[in-house]
Amino acid sequence: MAFEGLSEKLQGVFKKLKGKGVITESDVNDAMREVKLALLEADVNFKIVKDFVASVKEKCLGADVLQSLTPAQQIIKIVDEELTAVMGGTNSKLTYSPKGFTVIMLVGLQGTGKTTTAGKLASYLMKNGKKPMLAACDVYRPAAIDQLEIVAEKVGVPVYSDREEKHPEIIAQKAAKEAEYKGFDVLIVDTSGRLHIDEELMQELVVIRDTVKPHEILLVVDALTGQDAVTAAEGFSNAVGIDGIIMTKLDGDSRGGAALSVKAVTGKPIKFIGMGEKFDALEPFYPDRMASRILGMGDMLSLIEKAQENYDEQQAEDLERKIRKNEFTLQDFLDQMGQIKKMGGLGKIIDMLPGMGGKKPSDEEIEKSQQEFVRMEAIINSMTKEERRNPKILNASRRKRIAAGSGCSVSQINTLIKRYDEACKVMKQMTKSPKQAVRKMKKRKYR
Numbered sequence: 001m002a003f004e005g006l007s008e009k010l011q012g013v014f015k016k017l018k019g020k021g022v023i024t025e026s027d028v029n030d031a032m033r034e035v036k037l038a039l040l041e042a043d044v045n046f047k048i049v050k051d052f053v054a055s056v057k058e059k060c061l062g063a064d065v066l067q068s069l070t071p072a073q074q075i076i077k078i079v080d081e082e083l084t085a086v087m088g089g090t091n092s093k094l095t096y097s098p099k100g101f102t103v104i105m106l107v108g109l110q111g112t113g114k115t116t117t118a119g120k121l122a123s124y125l126m127k128n129g130k131k132p133m134l135a136a137c138d139v140y141r142p143a144a145i146d147q148l149e150i151v152a153e154k155v156g157v158p159v160y161s162d163r164e165e166k167h168p169e170i171i172a173q174k175a176a177k178e179a180e181y182k183g184f185d186v187l188i189v190d191t192s193g194r195l196h197i198d199e200e201l202m203q204e205l206v207v208i209r210d211t212v213k214p215h216e217i218l219l220v221v222d223a224l225t226g227q228d229a230v231t232a233a234e235g236f237s238n239a240v241g242i243d244g245i246i247m248t249k250l251d252g253d254s255r256g257g258a259a260l261s262v263k264a265v266t267g268k269p270i271k272f273i274g275m276g277e278k279f280d281a282l283e284p285f286y287p288d289r290m291a292s293r294i295l296g297m298g299d300m301l302s303l304i305e306k307a308q309e310n311y312d313e314q315q316a317e318d319l320e321r322k323i324r325k326n327e328f329t330l331q332d333f334l335d336q337m338g339q340i341k342k343m344g345g346l347g348k349i350i351d352m353l354p355g356m357g358g359k360k361p362s363d364e365e366i367e368k369s370q371q372e373f374v375r376m377e378a379i380i381n382s383m384t385k386e387e388r389r390n391p392k393i394l395n396a397s398r399r400k401r402i403a404a405g406s407g408c409s410v411s412q413i414n415t416l417i418k419r420y421d422e423a424c425k426v427m428k429q430m431t432k433s434p435k436q437a438v439r440k441m442k443k444r445k446y447r
Contacts, residue, residue: 003256003294009038017072032057043226043257048264087287092269101180103187108220110193113248117220118190119151120282133184135175136161137168138192169211202239217242223250229258237266248274330388334380382406
């Protein structure tokens with residue numbers, strides 16, 4: 001999980017503070033020393049750590065904090081706000097052309113996942129009502145065009161390519177003309193990369209930039225490379241000029257130093273983060289939500305948005321009506337498990353829940369839970385429609401038959417029914433508006 005190491009250490013610091021009835025200047029100094037060490041171990045840029053700790057410490061030592069009734073909560077609030085500011089403050093959206101046709105140019109070093117990200121970005125744009133086309137402008141790497149075409153086919157978008165043309169700026173120019181002529185409203189230009197920054201690459205990108213005049217130049221960096229990603233971002237920003245950053249593989253980076261450093265070093269915001277291998281695993285970056293997750297406060301807004309992506313309004317109303325009228329069946333229970341899979345699996349949902357920082361199950365435990373989902377699915381699929389609708393009729397003989405059909409034991413069927421009963425109770429308590437739930441979460445955020 002992203003920021004896992006940093007999150008555990010920071011939450012440990014604040015747990016100590018919460019255990020003190022009165023907090024002194026010495027306590028603040030000790031806490032800031034641990035925060036500084038945690039950030040450095042997370043591979044955050046040293047200058048940023050120094051400035052961050054100095055700013056937090058100055059605000060924490062104010063009389064209104066130390067003499068308040070809840071000094072620990074006040075300190076956590078200050079750290080939350082400073083983390084949010086370091087990562088950019090607010091979500092930075094894409095810039096679209098007012099004329100209706102937008103060109104987005106992707107740049108980056110080789111191996112950062114630029115081509116796959118082009119497909120993910122196209123998928124994101126389609127979900128948001130856009131009609132994108134891809135342009136294959138990497139004329140050097142073997143099979144680069146083939147790779148982009150495979151990605152595009154999986155996503156369901158067209159690609160403009162010219163295997164005979166050796167000048168990428170000409171390909172980009174022709175692609176822009178064809179995309180606009182055919183009624184596409186966004187062109188994503190996939191450019192070539194190198195293993196490291198060199199003058200030849202930068203000159204090529206500048207020529208493409210000056211030829212097609214993109215409305216957005218987005219740099220793709222690999223979170224796993226840490227401060228090397230920040231160095232690359234600074235180099236591209238100075239040589240080509242970028243408008244924002246897409247950080248890939250953030251879900252596999254337990255430290256998160258690059259995400260915490262890149263905005264402060266380059267002045268350019270992270271616009272998207274890659275949180276998985278699937279083409280729908282590109283998410284807008286919200287600094288405030290990420291800060292909340294680092295501090296163990298969860299990210300209920302993102303969780304609700306993910307749920308809304310997989311549920312239309314009618315489905316949500318039908319589910320709420322069934323729960324209120326005690327008509328929630330085992331088939332509905334099975335459908336809910338399917339929704340969890342669509343939302344990215346149990347691990348990602350747990351990562352967004354408040355208060356799970358120090359209590360997160362291990363990867364092995366999450367894998368075990370996912371295997372249990374598969375077993376539950378097999379059990380429910382072995383039932384008749386009447387049994388799914390009314391589990392109360394499941395007597396001993398019926399349970400034996402279902403066990404034989406699903407390859408599970410009777411005790412596992414009993415466990416499923418128990419889980420179903422528990423889910424019914426929980427869902428009755430969760431039928432209030434998600435917006436009301438979020439408002440309550442915000443009020444309790446720093447308690």
